[in-house]
Amino acid sequence: MTCAELLIRLLRERYDVDTVFGIPGVHTVELYRGLEGSDIRHVTPRHEQGAGFMADGYARASGKPGVCLIITGPGMTNIATAMGQALADSIPMLVISSVNRRDTLGRGQGRLHELPSQQQMLAGVSRFSHTLLDPGALTEVLARAFAIFASARPGPVHIEIPIDLFDAPVEPPTAWQAPRLFRPAPDPRGLAIAADWLHEAQRPLVLLGGGCVDAPEAARALVERLDAPVLTTINAKGLLGIDHPLDLGANGALAPARELALNADVILAVGTELGETDYDVVFDDGFELAGRLIRIDIDPQQLARNQTASLGLVGDAARALELLLEHLPRPLSREGAKRACTIRDALALDTDPAFADFVPLFSTLREALPEAILVGDSTAPVYAGNHLVSQSAPRRFFNASTGYGTLGYGLPAALGAALAKPELPVVALVGDGGVMFTLSELATAVEERLPVIVVLWHNAGYEEIRRYMDAHEVPRLGVDLQAPDFQQVAAGFGCTSLRVDSPAALAEALCGRPDGPMLVEVDARAWHNALQATS
Known part of the structure; x- marks a missing residue:
């Protein structure tokens, strides 16, 4: 078979890939010859950045790598932003691209789509970038990529194949079964020390990050065994289930939670990089830990970043949580739920004026769609939702305000999530500014008949930047935007759409949603005025 045919067969038969995202081009048409007749679903976005965001949303919702053909x-320059977001949030993504013929690489001859070094450019937004020079090495290189996804800190992997190798003959492997790979477990001696510290602690605190999303049962059992309050990252929402008495959510940047963290005598941080966009979204470097810090992470370099660990353990978060449970056979009593309740009362999120417009928004979404996956862009409702939302399970709340912090993520990532989890409703939370980056992906939603509800918060520009400019006495330039008529735009794509101006109108819209996509435009000013009138 050809190299292109082998690639598609390996993806489907060895690695169980069922969906790929890509826009055909003259340099990748041979891959599509391999796709024909396979049962892999091909989804055509309207921009390669959209392809990357779709693959990202697919991966976050399913736990399987998202795959792109570019x-x-x-x-490749178009998808680089999406790869940057996936790298920052440790999302498994396989980007397979073409590259010019082997005999022309690096020669600067002005060939179609030529870059001086495509591989070097993409290496900065991937776990590794590899140029396939021998078609016989394809099986090995793919195995390396999926080994990263399965047993190391995940992230994007880029494999580029010269166009003269796509139709090169290659011998298929003798066996199609993928090897079973296991993630490393932390050192037993370190686990014993960690368990002793946690057992002795009087004011323990647990910090759970996105590395824990595949172990909700173990995470819940451990924090209940420790009777310790928990701060999660944004990507770990839902780990403990909805409204768990020990769960303080992703509120590490707020003063009461910071005081709790500062006064904790032992802190257990699992699967979190302790980064700025999780614990310091007010950007003042005010999240401080004075107690003994136990860090567990699959990436050893993370143990030395952001916060100094007293004890660092390299290993898989899920396995570490299970093993720590074995070291702590009996429940401890530290008034954890009472301490957490005190912090929640001090946070008073539901009555915080900063969140007043968004509490009814998320209450309405929760009542109408309790099992929905909420996928967000960098927009005002998402910033509020990072603090307000509690989900029943992990992988049901994610957005682009973390890590890389790109715009245009919400809509295409929601489409990827809908493809990964067709049994669950999916809501895209976008703003009138950010959605313009990838608004064309409404066409993909209509074409694929994906029943995504796009809640578009229309506040006439980049509101967050306007506020920042005002606070720093900078003139408002470039933030008051001319928006299109989103109703007409949606109609042009063949997408159902309507405007709402109150929680009651939103609830009515959600009850009558169609089989395909629906755009619900929220007039932010009218929404605010309606709430003021009823308060």
Whole structure:
């Protein structure tokens, strides 16, 4: 078989890939010959950045790697932003691209889609980037990529194949079964020390990050065994289930939670990089830990970043949680729920004026769609939702305000989530500014008949930047935007749409949603005025 045919067969038969995202180009058409006749679903976005965001949303919702087929040159520069977001949030993504013929690489001859070094450019937004020079090495290189996804800190992997190798003959492997790979477990001696510290602690605190999303039962059992309050990252929402008495949510940047963290005598941080966009969204470096810090992470370098660990353990978060439970056979009593309740009362999120417009928004979404996956862009409702939302399970709340912090993520990532989890409703939370980056993906939603509800918060521009400019006495330039008529735009794509101006109108819209996508435009000013009138 050809190299292109082998690639598609390996993806489907060895690695169980069922969906790929890509825009065909003259440099990738041979891959589509391999796709024909396979049962892999091909989804065509309207921009390669959309392809990357769809793969990201697919991966976050499913736990499986998202896969993209991308053309040489501009296709790769287009997808680089999406790869940057996935790298920052440790999301498994396989980007397979073409590259120019082997005999032309690096020669600067002005070939179609030529870059001086496509591989070097993409290496900065991937766990590794590899140029396939021998078609016989394809099986090994793919195995390396999926080994990263399965047993190391995940992230994007880029494999580029010269166009003269796609139709090169290659011998298939003798066996199609993928090897079973296991993630490393922390050192037993370190676990014993960690368990002793946690047993002796009087004011323990647990910090759970996105590395824990595949172990909700173990996470819940451990924090209940420790009777310790928990701060999660944004990507770990839902780990403990909805409204768990020990769960303080992703509120590490707020003063009462920071005081709790500062006064904790032992802190257990699992699967979290302790980064700025999780614990310091007010950007003042005010999240401080004075107690003994136990850090567990699959990436050893993380143990030395952001906060100094007293004890560092390298290993898989899920396995570490299970093993720590074995070291702590009996429940401890530290008034954890009472301490957490005190912090929640001090936070008073539901009555905080900063969140007044958004409490009824998320209450309405929760009542109408209790099992929905909420996928967000960088927009005002998402910033509020990072603090307000509690989900029943992990992988049901994620957005682009973490890590890389790109715009345009919400809509295409929601489409990826809908493809991964067709049994669950999916809501995209976007703003009128950010959605313009990838608004064309409404066409993909209509074409694929994906029943995504796009809640578009229309506040006439970049509101967060306007506030920042005002606070720092900077003139408002470039933030008051001219928006299109989103109702007409949606109609042009063949997408159902309507405007709402109150929680009651939103609830009515959600009850009557169609089989395909629906855009619900929220007039932010009218919404605010309606709430003021009823308060």
